[in-house]
Amino acid sequence: MPRFRYKVIDEAGNIMEQEGDYPSEEVLLGELFRGGYALVRIEKIEKEEKRAEDKEGKRIKLHFGGVSDRDISIFCRQLGTMVNAGLSIVDALKIIADQTPNKKLALAANDVAVKVSEGMSISSAMQKHPNIFPEFVINLVKVGEETGNLDVSLLKVADYYEKIAMIKSKIKSASFYPTFVVVVATAIVSGILYFLVPTFAGIYSSLGGELPLPTQILITTSNVLRNSLPTVIVSIIASLFIFRYFYGNSYVFRKNIHKLSLRVPKMNDLIVKSTMAKFARTMATLFSAGVALERAFEIAGQVAGNLVIKEAVEQAKKGVIEGEPMYKALDKTGLFPKLVIAMVKVGEDTGRLDNMLETIARFYEDEFDKTVDGMIKLIEPMLIVFIGGVVGLILIALYMPIFKMGELIKT
Missing domain, CATH: 1.20.81.30 (Type II secretion system (T2SS), domain F)
Structure with a gap:
C-alpha cells in the first residue's frame, strides 16, 4: 500500500505533519476533508523511504568521542534563536554546521538541512541520526512543529540540556x-x-x-x-x-x-x-x-x-x-x-x-x-x-x- 506524508492545518489553526498508508491519494484527501483539515502539502514517499533504507548504513558513527549535552544545548539554543529571528530552518542549520566545532554534530546538521530542503520535517530528519539527537530532542522538536512553536521548543531543549550538563559536571568534579x-x-x-x-x-x-x-x-x-x-x-x-x-x-x-x-x-x-x-x-x-x-x-x-x-x-x-x-x-x-x-x-x-x-x-x-x-x-x-x-x-x-x-x- 502506498505511503503518504502530508502537512495539514486543523480547525484550531495548528500545523501538523504526519505519515500514513492509504490505498490512494484520493482516499487520503477524502479523510482529511471529512476531518475538517486544510491541506498544505501531500507527497508519496515510497521511493524516499527506500532511499533512506539504502542509506541506513551511512549513519554517522561515533567511534571516538560523541556529542555532549553541552553541544546539544548550544546547537538547540542557536537554532531556536535563529528560527525566532525569522531565519529559515535550512539556512539556520547550515550556519550552525559551519560554526560548530563538533564535526559529528556538523555533519548531522548538514544532513538534516538537506532532508528538510527536500520536504522532510526536521524531527523526521533528526530521527535519521539517533546517535546524535536524543529522543528527548526529537520529541520536543516534533511538538514544536505540530504547535507552530518550534523556536520555543528548541529553547526549552537548550535550557534542559544546560541543566543536565551542569549536574553531570558537578558529579565529575566531585x-x-x-x-x-x-x-x-x-x-x-x-x-x-x-x-x-x-x-x-x-x-x-x-x-x-x-x-x-x-x-x-x-x-x-x-x-x-x-x-x-x-x-x-x-x-x-x-x-x-x-x-x-x-x-x-x-x-x-x-x-x-x-x-x-x-x-x-x-x-x-x-x-x-x-x-x-x-x-x-x-x-x-x-x-x-x-x-x-x-x-x-x-x-x-x-x-x-x-x-x-x-x-x-x-x-x-x-x-x-x-x-x-x-x-x-x-x-x-x-x-x-x-x-x-x-x-x-x-x-x-x-x-x-x-x-x-x-x-x-x-x-x-x-x-x-x-x-x-x-x-x-x-x-x-x-x-x-x-x-x-x-x-x-x-x-x-x-x-x-x-x-x-x-x-x-x-x-
Missing part, C-alpha cells in the same frame, strides 16, 4: 579530586615499596637479628610487589576490562552495581538527589511542551541513569496508564522521596503539575549542589588523614629497627 589523590597516593606508596624498602631491607639483613613484625610485613609486601609486578599490573588491567565488559553487556550485573550504589552511605544521597533532579526536570520540560504523559515517563526513565530507579519509573508509568494518579503510582515504587510524592499530588490536585515538577527539579538541583560541595569538603580532610596515616605507618615500620640498632647487631 569524583575527580578523590580519584586523582588516590591514584597519586598509590603511585607514591608503590614507589616507596619498590625502590626504598629494598634498600633498607638489604642494610637490616646484613646486620642480622630479628626485625620488628611491622618491618617484616613491610619487607614481605615489598618483595611480593617487586617479584610479581608484571602479574599485579596485568591483573589490575584485566580486572578493569572484565568489569567494563560485564557492566556494558550484562543488564543484571549493571543493575546489581546500581543497586549497591544506592546502599553506600553518602553516595546514595548523591545519586537519589541527582536522579530526582533529572527526572523532575525531564518530566517538567516534556509535560509543559505537550508531550503525552506516557511518552514523558519513557524518556524520563531513559535519562534516570540508575537502572533500579529506571525500573521504578517504568512501574509508575504502567500505573498511570491503568488510570492511577501519578503521585500514587510513584509512591508504590517505594523509591521516590515523600517530598516528591507530596508535591506531585499538589500539582495534580491544582492542575499545575508542570509548575510543581519544575519546583521539584529546582529544589533537588540546589540540594544536589549542596551535597556535592559538602562531600568535597568532607572527602578532602579524610583523604589527607588516610594517606598521611598510610605513609606514616610505612615510615614507622621502616625506621623501627634503627631505634633498636643495638639489638640487631650480632657480634
